[in-house]
Amino acid sequence: MSGDLNQSFRGGGRSVEFLDEVNAASLVMLADTAIVPREAARRIARAIAELRARDRAAAPRSTADYLDYEPRLLEIGGPEASRLHTGRSRQDLASTLARMNLRDGLLREIDALRAARVALASCAGEHEHTIVPTYTHGVQAQPTTFAHYLLAVCSMLGRSSERLREAWRRVNACPLGTGALATSSFPLDRERLAALLGFEGLVENAYDANQLASVDCAMEVACALQIVAVQASQFAQDMHAPYAHPKPWLLLRTGELTGVSSIMPQKRNPAAIEQLRAQSSLLLADLQSVALLAHNTRTGMFDYRMYDPVPSARPLAVIDLVRRVVEGLVIDPQRALAEVREDYSTTTEIADALLARAEVPFRTGHHYASRLTDHGRSRGLRLHEIEYADAQRLYREQTGEPLPLDEEQFREVISPEYMVHGRRGRGGPQVAEVRRMRELEERSIASDRDWLATARARLADAAREREAAFAALANA
Numbered sequence: 001m002s003g004d005l006n007q008s009f010r011g012g013g014r015s016v017e018f019l020d021e022v023n024a025a026s027l028v029m030l031a032d033t034a035i036v037p038r039e040a041a042r043r044i045a046r047a048i049a050e051l052r053a054r055d056r057a058a059a060p061r062s063t064a065d066y067l068d069y070e071p072r073l074l075e076i077g078g079p080e081a082s083r084l085h086t087g088r089s090r091q092d093l094a095s096t097l098a099r100m101n102l103r104d105g106l107l108r109e110i111d112a113l114r115a116a117r118v119a120l121a122s123c124a125g126e127h128e129h130t131i132v133p134t135y136t137h138g139v140q141a142q143p144t145t146f147a148h149y150l151l152a153v154c155s156m157l158g159r160s161s162e163r164l165r166e167a168w169r170r171v172n173a174c175p176l177g178t179g180a181l182a183t184s185s186f187p188l189d190r191e192r193l194a195a196l197l198g199f200e201g202l203v204e205n206a207y208d209a210n211q212l213a214s215v216d217c218a219m220e221v222a223c224a225l226q227i228v229a230v231q232a233s234q235f236a237q238d239m240h241a242p243y244a245h246p247k248p249w250l251l252l253r254t255g256e257l258t259g260v261s262s263i264m265p266q267k268r269n270p271a272a273i274e275q276l277r278a279q280s281s282l283l284l285a286d287l288q289s290v291a292l293l294a295h296n297t298r299t300g301m302f303d304y305r306m307y308d309p310v311p312s313a314r315p316l317a318v319i320d321l322v323r324r325v326v327e328g329l330v331i332d333p334q335r336a337l338a339e340v341r342e343d344y345s346t347t348t349e350i351a352d353a354l355l356a357r358a359e360v361p362f363r364t365g366h367h368y369a370s371r372l373t374d375h376g377r378s379r380g381l382r383l384h385e386i387e388y389a390d391a392q393r394l395y396r397e398q399t400g401e402p403l404p405l406d407e408e409q410f411r412e413v414i415s416p417e418y419m420v421h422g423r424r425g426r427g428g429p430q431v432a433e434v435r436r437m438r439e440l441e442e443r444s445i446a447s448d449r450d451w452l453a454t455a456r457a458r459l460a461d462a463a464r465e466r467e468a469a470f471a472a473l474a475n476a
Helices: 015-032 038-057 066-077 079-085 090-126 146-171 190-196 206-244 271-294 313-327 333-342 348-358 362-378 388-399 407-413 416-421 431-474
Strands: 131-136 139-145 250-252 329-331
Touching: 015 038, 015 066, 015 079, 015 090, 015 190, 015 431, 038 066, 038 079, 038 431, 066 079, 066 090, 090 146, 090 206, 090 313, 090 431, 131 146, 131 333, 131 416, 139 146, 139 333, 139 416, 146 206, 146 431, 190 431, 206 250, 206 271, 206 313, 271 313, 313 329, 333 416, 348 362, 348 407, 348 416, 362 388, 388 407, 407 416
Parallel strands: none
Antiparallel strands: 131 139, 250 329
16 A cells, blocks of 8 residues: 555654654664675765755655655665665554654653642642542542642552553564564664664564554553543542532632633633543543554554554643643632531541540441431531530430530531541541651652653663764764
8 A cells, every 4th residue: 555545654743753763773783784785874874864954954744654755765865775674664664663652652741740740749738737628429528638639639640650651661662673574584683773762672573563562552551541531530520629619619820721701700710620621531532542443453454553653742731731720729728628617527527436435336426427417407507506415415315325525525526627637547638647648759759750861861872872873874
């Protein structure tokens, strides 16, 4: 099939740039192994360098398809320049360019997640004492601190970073030199090709390298990013929920993150949060195409041979929007606490206190707390507005015994501050645990930063070695 018709080979990302890198590495290897005589390799290197210079002076190439590249190279270097493609196929070229685009995207995506997590951890440091409502089944459940929630989101995104780093290990294996699917009769040095391109190893089996591994390594990245899309949408929904209240405890900073209604001047719409939810859904849809293109096809078909099989533009936009939303949050701690006090989310502590202080069976305490809730709500009272005498009476009616909490103890255990900051379990919202977990997240973020630096340095070292070898060949 011709290059014009086989659109899957056109790809995107940095494919044109990466094709230049692959060509340089291929020629250096062919010269080093004497598959192409050094004098011929020198002439081909000069032709490649001249074509590079022409391309950089003109409009950028729109395709990385070798069927479009080679005729232009032959115009400069003559038929001899076709020896650059010795032992190669568009099959292993496509697989290699795809992996180079995938790993380039992984570096950017992991870095974007790192930046979002920095914002989350920083914001958490400002809200260790900010008590906020949380919800299950869409109903206010128990209070916690905003720091506790933010660190949960930070940890969630940290797992996505781990998944992408694990994917990197399998993506950063080189398929170049395998030809179409069974190598060639030329003794290509695949290890040299991998080193010159910054790969950390080989996809060993030549059939696997192009026909099978090209599918699952792209799917692995896509699946990891689908999780990111769901995580971002969950965060967006949580941030959107408080906006339904007439006096929200959470808002976005006025400006580029919010929008004003075209007819209702009082409205401040959470545009960035809505965009985060919508873009997450679109990202999820985009990523499904990776599996759908490969699904139900025989190996060797062109359907899944995209040079840029998992484009990173939308994932990066979604992750960056998470960061911008976090940095744009405006929290009203007093309003958040007031919303907690509006409901009965601290009644769990009554049952716990009865068990801890008077050995009242938990279920007995649970039934009492539930009955107290019904009593207060039926009278339009908040929990702290219920008279202590009524609390005593309800307990005696249920158990036939006096309430084993005096009024001071009763008032203490129903307060949000006591419930939140009196937690003792590992991973809870108490300040000491929040600080411990924040330190763990910061270590994890630093680990990602160091990993990124190492991965980028390895690619930079490979690029320097490749370009130096190519320049030496061209200038010999």
